[in-house]
Amino acid sequence: MTPWSENYKFPTWDDCEAVKDKADILPDMIHVPFEEAVQDVILEGWEDDWVAKALYTGPRLEEPKIDFVYNWVNGSQKEFTKTMRPYEVNSTLNDEQGEWLESHSSNRYREWDELRYSMRSVEKYAGNFTNRIQILVNAFQNEDPADNEKYTVGKQRPHWLKPDHEQVQVLSQEEFFGPAEKQCLPSFDSLTIENQLYNTKSETDRLFALSDDMILGKQHSASDLFSPLFGPTMGFKDNAYNTLKPPTEEDAERFGEKPFLIYTSWLLNRRFGARKRRGQVHFGHSMSRSIAREAITSFPRPAMRSAAQRFRGETGFQLYSWFVIFHYTIERHREALIWSYIMLRSDSNDDGYLDWHERRRMLRELSEGMGNETPELWRERQFFQVPEHLEKAGLEPPRVNTEILWTSLDGPHVIKDLDCDAFDTEDCLAPGFSIPTSDATASSPVFSSATIFDRIARQNPRCGDCLIKLILNRRRSGLEPLLPSARRKPEQRKTVIKALMKFQYTIVAPDAAFFMVTDAEQATHVLLKPYLRNHRKVGQMCLNDDVVLTDVDDLKRLRAVMSELFEGLLPEPSSFEV
Structure with a gap:
């Protein structure tokens, strides 16, 4: 892991262009022989009976330890928005009218203090098998007021987080991106960051990747996410993708995550054969760092091109990490x-x-x-x-x-x-x-x-x-x-x-609920009333920011509702908080 240094300087535009040129000469996909893929696997002696006969004959196993890894950004921080601005202006997404520049970051980077409560839920409901918590953040520039050409670099950090908690790491992208991939930093694209998660270092191969808008609502066991006998749990939606021809510009303009699902479906079809593959549920994802590495790097050119995108949708298509990792696992088995x-x-x-x-x-x-x-x-x-x-x-x-x-x-x-x-x-x-x-x-x-x-x-x-x-x-x-x-x-x-x-x-069919939060009235009806006042319980909850409000008072009312919800569900501070 690269030591953090305030003397770090962001790569130049030319550095990133060189990465894009490198990507263009890489193959679309490679095949990893099983003999090579299993070099990291150590058998303990009971696995043959288990695989061959579905019969467990081994000793009592220890509960696995799992890392919880967050992709987090504080879009309200002035240094962050100022650092991001030149990259926004120069992005291919920036239109002549400036509409994208004006609107794209309003909900993608807004800070509701969700991370504090998500980490409370992890400690409360999964603390007995949590190995460590890793928070992946952006770096930002601290300009020298006397010289605009000089600056130091800081990395974002929740203001309420204890500075020396042994179980928590705050990692800037520069500390876990690959050597070539980090030449296109900073990135403000969650897909780009998620495709590099396997580079985070830990004592365990297993992690549960989640966003700060995801919270646990019931007591979990490790096997809700992963077990040594049955592997990771995976949840899928009903919608399925089976892309038989190269994706088109029309596909690139589809709503939300569809362009990335369509594109990754096309790659998986070419590698493993054509079939319908369902999209993953919108909650945390249980994964193996070693499998994620193999899955992502098995598509060298798409992976490198994805790493060169600073904002989602700049080239229309990116390798979609969860979709490719889940289905790569299934297909390799x-x-x-x-x-x-x-x-x-x-x-x-x-x-x-x-x-x-x-x-x-x-x-x-x-x-x-x-x-x-x-x-x-x-x-x-x-x-x-x-x-x-x-x-x-x-x-x-x-x-x-x-x-x-x-x-x-x-x-x-x-x-x-x-x-x-x-x-x-x-x-x-x-x-x-x-x-x-x-x-x-x-x-x-x-x-x-x-x-x-x-x-x-x-x-x-x-x-x-x-x-x-x-x-x-x-x-x-x-x-x-x-x-x-x-x-x-x-x-x-x-x-x-x-x-x-x-x-x-x-x-599995996960015990999870997904909500697109739009305004105070809606949040009160679908969240406050059932989950706080009527005490409904759900294992996992995702609260996606779909707020388009601009009125200051409307936003204040919504913030008050969300604060009441979070404090009502998780009132006790965690050991991670100052």
């Missing part, structure tokens, strides 16, 4: 299963070719899976058993996000309601796959294990989904039918187990 079955288990002699003997075994396994697709032989649903599994491992089950919809231990989420009655090996795997004479006299390139892997993993994802579902139907629980032999291929199996543990996940 699925990809590991297909890689394991095709490249390692089925290619028993590791020659890169599926001969008739190997194909015949696959056909028998697929046939057995098809025969088992009846209600009385259906697989056990591990997502119904999450609390029991966690308690067996000595871990506290979820207390808030208790509506669990799926776990990766059940297979890829896409197989949940998938109809595979029409699965055809000739169409899905290779022409002539089920015919012994297809390669009786000479090898056929269509039976290359790498060719078949790419075909069902990326080119035709539905075929890969059905293959996984049918093969898993051979066992009541666990992922064993897709794994290489523990006796004949122990090292390959260990790599697969590491990958499946690293990229595991749990999909």
